[in-house]
Amino acid sequence: MLDRFTAPVGTTLDRFIAQKQEQFPYATGELSQLLRDIALASKIINREINRAGLSGIEGAAGQENVQGESQQKLDVVADVRFTRALQKGGETCGIVSEECDNIIDTGNPHAKYIVAIDPLDGSSNIDVNVLVGTIFSIYRRKSPIGTPPTMQDMLQEGTEQVAAGYVLYGSSTMLVYSTGYGVNGFTYEPSLGEYFLSHPGMKIKDTGNIYSINEGGYYSFPQGVRDYIDYCKEEEYSGRYIGSLVGDFHRNMLKGGIYIYPATSKYQKGKLRLLYECNALSFLAEQAGGMATDGSRRILNIKPTELHQRTPFFVGSPKMVQKAMDFLNEEEEPFLAQKTKKMKVSS
Ligand SMILES: O=P(O)(O)OC[C@H]1O[C@](O)(COP(=O)(O)O)[C@@H](O)[C@@H]1O
Numbered sequence: 358m359l360d361r362f363t364a365p366v367g368t369t370l371d372r373f374i375a376q377k378q379e380q381f382p383y384a385t386g387e388l389s390q391l392l393r394d395i396a397l398a399s400k401i402i403n404r405e406i407n408r409a410g411l412s413g414i415e416g417a418a419g420q421e422n423v424q425g426e427s428q429q430k431l432d433v434v435a436d437v438r439f440t441r442a443l444q445k446g447g448e449t450c451g452i453v454s455e456e457c458d459n460i461i462d463t464g465n466p467h468a469k470y471i472v473a474i475d476p477l478d479g480s481s482n483i484d485v486n487v488l489v490g491t492i493f494s495i496y497r498r499k500s501p502i503g504t505p506p507t508m509q510d511m512l513q514e515g516t517e518q519v520a521a522g523y524v525l526y527g528s529s530t531m532l533v534y535s536t537g538y539g540v541n542g543f544t545y546e547p548s549l550g551e552y553f554l555s556h557p558g559m560k561i562k563d564t565g566n567i568y569s570i571n572e573g574g575y576y577s578f579p580q581g582v583r584d585y586i587d588y589c590k591e592e593e594y595s596g597r598y599i600g601s602l603v604g605d606f607h608r609n610m611l612k613g614g615i616y617i618y619p620a621t622s623k624y625q626k627g628k629l630r631l632l633y634e635c636n637a638l639s640f641l642a643e644q645a646g647g648m649a650t651d652g653s654r655r656i657l658n659i660k661p662t663e664l665h666q667r668t669p670f671f672v673g674s675p676k677m678v679q680k681a682m683d684f685l686n687e688e689e690e691p692f693l694a695q696k697t698k699k700m701k702v703s704s
């Protein structure tokens with residue numbers, strides 16, 4: 358582990374990025390600048406979100422995205438702001454965004470990075486003043502410098518990420534990211550327009566007692582998932598579900614816990630998108646000592662085949678994810694049936 362540098366709480370994001378870069382003698386500063394571009398765009402989005410109720414950018418945009426979901430105005434605003442910041446920043450040659458069907462060619466053919474982004478996560482919570490987020494992954498391009506971005510550049514395994522992170526627009530606004538050397542969280546101070554290091558070296562607990570899943574779909578979940586939920590209830594774990602992936606993930610990072618979005622009758626391959634939701638959070642989870650699977654495979658080893666492909670998602674404290682997978686891969690009869698039988702035998 359190369360990390361000889363631990364920045365004190367209160368270090369500005371800019372300074373942190375610069376000091377980290379100094380650790381890599383061959384670094385040329387493009388990744389640093391790209392991270393700054395994302396931070397800048399997030400400050401603008403933060404302002405838009407805070408005043409959404411006044412500026413008329415609440416509500417639906419009146420069109421659908423490639424996934425057939427009705428886009429919220431803020432989905433579109435966030436998409437435009439991030440795309441523009443990455444285009445102007447000059448370090449990104451191609452973008453895959455939740456809100457855009459195809460690869461966005463930024464017109465920076467000499468740039469060496471690719472960004473996959475969920476500009477606004479938790480869209481169903483925008484108009485009800487519940488926290489939302491942004492999720493991003495950064496890759497080095499595979500195609501030659503000087504040429505347009507290709508599908509090969511976009512469809513890389515999560516293990517190829519050079520950095521990933523999320524922004525949380527909640528009671529405070531935070532930027533949490535990793536470049537593969539641990540996870541650090543920064544809190545935004547709007548009056549100074551700066552992010553300050555507030556959560557250095559984030560680590561997720563080995564286990565916890567929070568499970569996070571939309572139980573409304575219980576009867577359409579695979580039996581193993583139902584069994585795991587029944588087990589969590591048996592153990593009197595707390596159910597917590599914000600409905601914004603970034604929020605549920607962040608809470609579990611700090612307190613321990615598991616977030617699950619399984620295959621359901623409506624989303625037979627799961628709801629969440631591999632390239633710009635699950636890969637980024639899996640990278641962070643693993644960097645923090647956690648685990649992330651699709652129920653059987655490590656998310657980061659899934660070879661993507663489509664820009665907007667979905668996957669079941671199990672992420673969080675390693676012991677809890679492992680337990681959920683044990684239930685999922687168990688052939689035996691349902692957990693509750695076993696339990697009832699045991700109770701009958703003992704009575
Ligand atoms: O309403 P559901 O089916 O529980 O889905 C909620 C999940 O869908 C999402 O809203 C999907 O993300 P987007 O809002 O970016 O489309 C996640 O943030 C959240 O965890």
Ligand SMILES: [Mg+2]
Binds near residue numbers: 475478602
């Ligand atoms: Mg999302």
Ligand SMILES: [Mg+2]
Binds near residue numbers: 455477
């Ligand atoms: Mg989104």
